[in-house]
Amino acid sequence: MAEKNMSLKKCPMPSLDPNYRNKVFEEVATGYTYDMAIEEARRCLHCKNKPCVSKCPVQIDIPEFIAKLANEDIEGAFEVINRSSSLPAVCGRVCPQETQCESKCVRGIKGEPVGIGRLERFVADWHREHATEKPTAPASNGHKVAIIGAGPAGLTCAGDLARMGYKVTVYEALHVAGGVLSYGIPEFRLPKAIVNKEVGNLKAMGVDIETDMVIGKVLTIDELFEMGNEAVFIGSGAGLPRFMGIPGESLKGVYSANEFLTRINLMKAYRDGSKTPIRHGKKVAVVGGGNVAMDAARCAKRLGADEVYIVYRRSMNELPARAEEVEHAQEEGIIFKTLTNPVEVLAFNNPDDPRDPRNGEVCGMKCVEMELGEPDASGRRRPIVKEGSEFVLDIDTMIMAIGTSPNPLIRSTTPGLEANKHGCIVTQGEDGLTSREGVYAGGDAVTGAATVILAMGAGKNAAAAIDEYIKSK
Amino acid sequence: MFKIVKKQPLNPTVTKMVIEAPLVARKAKAGQFIILRASEDGERIPLTIAGYDREAGTVDIIFQIVGGTTMELNALNEGDFLPDFVGPLGRPSEVEGFKKVAVVGGGVGCAIALPVAQALHANGCEVHSVVGFRCKDLVILEDEFNACSAKVCMMTDDGTYGTKGLVTNALDELIKAGNEYDEVIAIGPVIMMKFVCQLTKKYNIKTVISMNPIMIDGTGMCGGCRLTVGGETKFACVDGPDFDGHLVDFDEAMKRGAMYRDFEQHKRDEFCNLLNKEA
Numbered sequence: 001m002a003e004k005n006m007s008l009k010k011c012p013m014p015s016l017d018p019n020y021r022n023k024v025f026e027e028v029a030t031g032y033t034y035d036m037a038i039e040e041a042r043r044c045l046h047c048k049n050k051p052c053v054s055k056c057p058v059q060i061d062i063p064e065f066i067a068k069l070a071n072e073d074i075e076g077a078f079e080v081i082n083r084s085s086s087l088p089a090v091c092g093r094v095c096p097q098e099t100q101c102e103s104k105c106v107r108g109i110k111g112e113p114v115g116i117g118r119l120e121r122f123v124a125d126w127h128r129e130h131a132t133e134k135p136t137a138p139a140s141n142g143h144k145v146a147i148i149g150a151g152p153a154g155l156t157c158a159g160d161l162a163r164m165g166y167k168v169t170v171y172e173a174l175h176v177a178g179g180v181l182s183y184g185i186p187e188f189r190l191p192k193a194i195v196n197k198e199v200g201n202l203k204a205m206g207v208d209i210e211t212d213m214v215i216g217k218v219l220t221i222d223e224l225f226e227m228g229n230e231a232v233f234i235g236s237g238a239g240l241p242r243f244m245g246i247p248g249e250s251l252k253g254v255y256s257a258n259e260f261l262t263r264i265n266l267m268k269a270y271r272d273g274s275k276t277p278i279r280h281g282k283k284v285a286v287v288g289g290g291n292v293a294m295d296a297a298r299c300a301k302r303l304g305a306d307e308v309y310i311v312y313r314r315s316m317n318e319l320p321a322r323a324e325e326v327e328h329a330q331e332e333g334i335i336f337k338t339l340t341n342p343v344e345v346l347a348f349n350n351p352d353d354p355r356d357p358r359n360g361e362v363c364g365m366k367c368v369e370m371e372l373g374e375p376d377a378s379g380r381r382r383p384i385v386k387e388g389s390e391f392v393l394d395i396d397t398m399i400m401a402i403g404t405s406p407n408p409l410i411r412s413t414t415p416g417l418e419a420n421k422h423g424c425i426v427t428q429g430e431d432g433l434t435s436r437e438g439v440y441a442g443g444d445a446v447t448g449a450a451t452v453i454l455a456m457g458a459g460k461n462a463a464a465a466i467d468e469y470i471k472s473k
Numbered sequence: 474m475f476k477i478v479k480k481q482p483l484n485p486t487v488t489k490m491v492i493e494a495p496l497v498a499r500k501a502k503a504g505q506f507i508i509l510r511a512s513e514d515g516e517r518i519p520l521t522i523a524g525y526d527r528e529a530g531t532v533d534i535i536f537q538i539v540g541g542t543t544m545e546l547n548a549l550n551e552g553d554f555l556p557d558f559v560g561p562l563g564r565p566s567e568v569e570g571f572k573k574v575a576v577v578g579g580g581v582g583c584a585i586a587l588p589v590a591q592a593l594h595a596n597g598c599e600v601h602s603v604v605g606f607r608c609k610d611l612v613i614l615e616d617e618f619n620a621c622s623a624k625v626c627m628m629t630d631d632g633t634y635g636t637k638g639l640v641t642n643a644l645d646e647l648i649k650a651g652n653e654y655d656e657v658i659a660i661g662p663v664i665m666m667k668f669v670c671q672l673t674k675k676y677n678i679k680t681v682i683s684m685n686p687i688m689i690d691g692t693g694m695c696g697g698c699r700l701t702v703g704g705e706t707k708f709a710c711v712d713g714p715d716f717d718g719h720l721v722d723f724d725e726a727m728k729r730g731a732m733y734r735d736f737e738q739h740k741r742d743e744f745c746n747l748l749n750k751e752a
Contacts, residue, residue, distance in 0.1 A: 173692050175510060175517070175557045183694075212559045214692055218496050239694035243706055250706070250725050252732045256696035262689050267516065275516040275541055276689075277736035360728035407693050408711060 005042040008111030013118055015328075022301050022332035025187040025270055029093075032115075037122040041070040043107055043114045051104035052116060057457025058091075058156070060084040062101055062116055069119060078127040081120060086159030086202065087152065087456065089128060089194045090181060092121025095453045096322050128197055137206030141165035143470050146229040148215045148410065151179020152452045153235030153443030155202060156459030157466075162205045164467055169229075171213040174266065179237055180452065183266040184258070186295050188302070192265075216413035221439060230473070231438045231466045234425060235459060238444035240405040244287070248345030249400070253279060253362035257288070257296045257401035264299050278303065281397025285309045285365055287342055288401030289318070294325040296399045297334045308334050309393065313341040313370050313383040337393070339370045341383065345398055365393045404449045414439075424448055431465030432458055440466055475509075475558040478531055480551050483613040487537050487581050488547050489523065495530030497560045503588040504566025504683065504715055507532065508691040510557040511546040518542050519688045519698075521585040521714070522561060532560070535584030535613075541740025548744075562691045563714045566681070568592040571655045573599040575647060576622070577640050577669050579661020580606060583614050585683055586660040587621075594621035601652065602626070603643045605665070609634035641668050648676055656681060659718060663730060667723035674719050682718035684709045686730060700726050 014036075015021075015029045032040065044066040052062045061080050068077035081088045097117035105113030143166050147154045150172035158168045176182050178195045203209060213219065215236075224232050241256035243249050260278075263269040267276035284300040286293050289312035301308045310329070312319060315338050319326055330336070346364040350356035369389035372381035406423045418426040418435035425434055425441040432440040442458025444450055479491035497507060506521045524533035538547050549555070566589045574593050578586030583604050590600050602622040606612045607630045618625050626643040627635025636643065644657070657680040659669040666682040673680040689695040691710045698709040703720035707713065 173559070174690060175559075183690075212557050213496075214559060214562065217561055218500055218559075239690075239692065240708075241694070241696040243696070243699075245706075250699055250701055250722075250729060252728055259689060259695035259697045262695050267689065268514070275512075275514065275545075275740065277733040277740075279732075357731065357734070360725070409692055 003042065004045070005039055007043065010043075010112045010115040010118070011036045011040040013115070018331040018333070021188065022298070023304075025302060027191050028188050028328060031125055032118055032122045034126075037069060037119060038072060040115050041066045041119055044070065045106055047106055051106065052101040055100045055104050057100070057453050058084050058460050060120070065123065066114065066116070066119060069123060074123060074126050075131065077123045078131070081123060084460075085456070086156045087198050088120055089124035089198060090152070090190060091453055091456070092117050092119075092124055093190050093194075094185060096451060098323060100453065128194070135201050135204045137204070138163055138165050140167060143167065144169070144229045145231050145233065145466060145470075146171065146224040146227075147233045147235065148221075149173075149179060149235040149237055149443075149445070150177035150199070150209055150211075151235055151237050151443065151455065152181065153237075153445075153455035153459040154179070154233065155199065156456040157233045157235065157442070157463045158207045158459075159202050159205065160460055160463035161466065162202065162207045164463075166467075167206070169208040169210060171215050171219070172209060172211045173214045175211050176266070177209050177211065179235075183262045184292065184295070186261065186265055186299055188298070189295065214409065216409040221410070221414045221417070221436075225438070230470050231440065233432070233459070233462050233466065234410055234434070234439065234441040234445055235443045235455065236407050236410050236445045238404045238449045239407045240423075241400065242403045242405060243400055244342065244402060246342060246344055248347060248362070251345055251347050251362050252360050253281065253396060254345055254398045254400070255279075257286070257292045257399050258404065260296050260399050261292070261299065264303075270299070270303060279397055280304050281395070283307045283395045284397040284399065285311050285337075285342070285393060285395045286399045286401055287311045288403070289314065289338075290320045290401065290403075291322060291325055293401035294321045294329045294334075296401050298329055298332055300397070300399065301332055301334060305397075309337045309395070310334055311340050311342060311365075311367065311393070312336070312338045314380060315339055315372060318380050337367075339372070339383070340367050341370055341385070342367050342398075343390070346392065362396055362398055365395050365398060367391055367393055404444075406445050406448065410445075422448060430461050432462035433465060438469065474554040474556060477549055477551055477553050477555065480549070483535065484611045486611070487535060487584070487613055489533060489535045489584075490546075491531045491533050492555065492558055493530060494532045494558045494560075497558065498525045498527050498530045498532050501525040501532055501561040502565035503568060503592040504585075505561035505563050506685075506691070506714060507534065507558055507560030507562065508688070509534075509546075509555050509559070511542055511549065511555060513556050515545065515556070516542045517557070517689055517691075519562070519685065519691055519710075521683065521685060522588065523584045524588055532558075535581065537581040539741070540737035541744050544741055544744045559691065563710060564712075566592070566658070566683070566715050568598075569596055571596070571598045573601070573652065573654050575601045575603060575644060575652070575654045575657045577603045577644060577657060577659040577661070577665075578605070578618075579640060579659075579665040580611065581613070582661030582665070582683075583618070585685075586658065587614050587617055589658055589660070590618065591621045599623045601647060601654075603628065603640045603647070605629070605640040605661070606634070607631065639668070640665060641672050644669065645672055648678070654678055658682075663723055663727045666718060666721075667727075670718035670721070670723070680718040681715050682721060683714045684716060684721070684726065685714065686726065687732060700729070
């Protein structure tokens with residue numbers, strides 16, 4: 001085995017210059033070089049009890065793949081990852097490794113943990129660029145399964161079932177597969193060519209992906225069973241955007257983050273000549289502090305905004321976004337207005353001309369300052385309004401990124417499918433079985449908005465449970 | 474891919490297309506809509522279903538050429554294919570249990586009002602149709618309305634056909650003449666629906682309108698189609714497109730509808746230039 005690298009720090013991730021990248025949609029983090037990857041892989045101590053694996057929702061054998069990488073067997077490393085993950089190039093880019101695998105890394109006790117995510121990305125990218133063998137369809141076991149939603153949960157479930165020999169059809173409502181990977185996460189964080197390639201691999205394994213199919217409308221779950229499917233997995237996500245319920249939310253220039261990001265990522269509104277319109281705001285406020293808020297803010301900046309604010313009611317310490325995303329946003333010039341909460345969106349109004357096209361456009365946001373009180377149910381300190389702190393933020397575009405709820409289309413058209421008061425589908429335990437026999441669910445449709453990797457973990461567990469269910473019939 | 478089986482201009486600015494989409498046709502109901510793209514890099518636009526044939530597996534759409542995408546759509550011909558045609562979306566109109574209903578259609582909105590009128594008629598309801606157009610040249614679907622209505626009031630803004638005046642004038646007269654409607658259904662430009670609702674509110678007649686706002690996915694994901702109904706935020710794609718017209722904030726809807734007017738004008742001009750070049 002090659003010599004260990006005992007550096008306390010991770011090999012830094014090369015990335016584009018902030019002042020260049022905040023005007024373009026090219027991928028920000030450019031990825032490790034071969035030498036960087038081997039060096040970083042040699043920081044791994046190959047702990048026998050593998051604490052990192054316990055925090056991976058899809059249970060990748062991390063020390064094993066890193067050992068292969070350290071020995072420059074990159075294809076071997078890919079095979080290890082590929083056993084457990086259908087979307088390695090995606091996870092290596094968007095997983096919150098700092099709270100998962102890397103949080104348990106022994107190297108992290110006295111220094112920085114091994115850059116597991118960066119290594120996963122390197123291995124997946126290397127495989128994509130160098131591998132000559134195409135994935136092939138395994139021998140059929142003669143059983144059919146339908147999957148609703150081609151996002152991270154559905155694609156993972158599809159990949160695992162296809163590997164076991166199931167004939168899998170994935171139904172997707174939009175015109176392309178990928179779910180949030182396609183419509184939500186921007187090109188500069190996750191190039192769409194990578195998503196397409198990973199979807200292509202699933203197709204090569206025999207998975208059918210039917211786009212333009214809104215299940216619950218064009219076909220019901222009962223009809224999917226009539227068509228010969230023996231089980232159904234629901235991975236329809238948490239697409240329904242929340243609004244704050246403050247005055248002015250429907251003015252011209254107020255977007256949900258979903259709409260803003262979908263126009264940009266799915267419909268390519270950022271490209272010259274795009275047929276889908278988007279507003280190029282000069283002063284943009286994004287309300288919320290999660291990864292979606294960071295994505296929206298960084299997109300707004302790239303569309304040419306002079307000032308982009310993240311408006312968040314708690315402090316920098318409570319931001320739910322990944323630390324790396326917050327850092328990237330700051331580097332790109334996003335202004336953080338924390339401990340601030342909007343109370344009203346203000347409209348332009350020309351009193352002399354009711355037909356002035358600017359009437360009804362956003363021209364400001366009335367905000368209050370907040371301070372932090374005692375911790376609330378979520379364990380975070382509750383924000384309280386500071387008396388008399390009202391002020392107006394001068395903006396022309398507002399983007400609401402305060403969360404989403406599960407899509408109602410499936411639960412409202414499937415008799416006997418239980419959902420809780422938040423609209424989340426109720427499942428029994430880890431394997432995703434719903435209140436209907438043979439119907440499984442996972443990802444944001446069950447948990448409410450969460451992460452790509454948790455959805456993938458749920459898809460994986462459900463695939464195993466579906467296999468067991470069909471075999472025991 | 475979805476084949477254009479038939480294309481028929483209804484007037485200089487309105488075109489009807491029959492699209493081969495068997496799965497959509499199997500489930501479609503009056504009042505629902507579809508989302509299509511006219512080309513692989515095209516915009517997604519919602520269009521209300523204007524008719525369907527379950528046996529032939531086809532769905533009719535009728536659209537007005539207003540922006541880049543509808544112009545692009547109109548440049549396609551019989552035998553061409555649409556890359557995407559998704560539906561049926563939204564809730565169907567309620568058409569059962571009525572004895573007498575006034576259906577009010579304005580302009581291309583008549584294309585959406587017609588299947589509702591036909592469904593009501595098929596359910597044994599007495600339908601009075603009030604249809605309005607800017608002028609004689611823009612009149613569409615007259616025979617079809619005659620076939621499913623006990624009474625048709627044809628109105629034009631300039632008096633070149635039917636009676637000169639607005640649909641609200643005709644509706645007011647029908648109500649004043651003693652017609653007792655269980656419901657009024659109004660489908661057309663937002664401004665027309667607003668004034669129909671003002672009128673029926675006066676008479677306290679329940680009025681249902683159909684919204685056709687800006688939309689991307691049509692499944693409740695983008696929130697672009699939101700409108701205020703009775704003080705609450707609703708999504709036209711999943712909560713509608715039909716709403717109680719007496720509760721809708723029409724002024725807000727009109728402003729939101731104009732959000733991309735400049736862009737559309739620009740795209741339309743761009744597309745015209747492209748056609749000219751090719752010619």
